[in-house]
Amino acid sequence: MEQSVKTPKETSAYGVHALGKKHKLIKRVRKNNPFPEIHGTKVWGSSYLLMDYLENHPIAKGSRVMDLGCGWGALSIYCAKRFKARVTAVDADKHVFAYLAAQASYNRVELKTKRKRFEDLKTGTLAKQSLIIGSDICFWDELTDALYQTIKRARKSGGAKIIIADPGRSPFMKLAKKCRKRLGGELIEYSLEEPVVADGYLLVIG
Numbered sequence: 001m002e003q004s005v006k007t008p009k010e011t012s013a014y015g016v017h018a019l020g021k022k023h024k025l026i027k028r029v030r031k032n033n034p035f036p037e038i039h040g041t042k043v044w045g046s047s048y049l050l051m052d053y054l055e056n057h058p059i060a061k062g063s064r065v066m067d068l069g070c071g072w073g074a075l076s077i078y079c080a081k082r083f084k085a086r087v088t089a090v091d092a093d094k095h096v097f098a099y100l101a102a103q104a105s106y107n108r109v110e111l112k113t114k115r116k117r118f119e120d121l122k123t124g125t126l127a128k129q130s131l132i133i134g135s136d137i138c139f140w141d142e143l144t145d146a147l148y149q150t151i152k153r154a155r156k157s158g159g160a161k162i163i164i165a166d167p168g169r170s171p172f173m174k175l176a177k178k179c180r181k182r183l184g185g186e187l188i189e190y191s192l193e194e195p196v197v198a199d200g201y202l203l204v205i206g
């Protein structure tokens, strides 16, 4: 898990103010809450690849968006702020939500949250979304199939557009190959110099 965006205190990009571990609000949250356990420990760099893509491929105002493995929620905040999207931020780790709440409040947005593994989301819930996103959520081998099955159910039920950003970890590359072969879609190599430096890939389906 090497790729990250350094956030000494705060990174402002794409209208999102992402607080880092050293920000006093995050320090306060950390004092009163356990630290996340499944790598939801900061805003990861791939989030910015997806924000940049959405700047160039905007979604309709008020769209329903689901952010899988939301972590500290920068992507969810971006969609809520930029598109007034009705966002549900989903994560398996209950400990991320205190950090996400602090970031959302600092950015003055409201997000719906759901503690659930993405592979356990009901098909009916997936079917209601117009966009399903996730950044850096395919980092263990077992997540490749879990995510593939989730994407497959989402595509077959409601036909949501799906975009997953990743620095290029091997479980994600396997996922991209499988999705492209069986569900269609494209894998786009993506690189940013500004407003943050980040490299990786976007898997875009639909």
Ligand SMILES: C[S@@+](CC[C@H](N)C(=O)[O-])C[C@H]1O[C@@H](n2cnc3c(N)ncnc32)[C@H](O)[C@@H]1O
Binding pocket: 036, 037, 038, 039, 040, 041, 042, 043, 044, 045, 046, 047, 068, 069, 070, 071, 072, 073, 074, 090, 091, 092, 093, 096, 116, 117, 118, 119, 134, 135, 136, 137, 143, 146
């Ligand atoms: C590397 S972090 C990325 C967080 C955020 N998307 C970002 O880019 O900053 C991975 C996140 O995925 C969550 N996660 C891992 N496996 C998951 C699963 N099966 N279902 C839902 N969330 C999961 C973790 O708890 C963690 O918050």
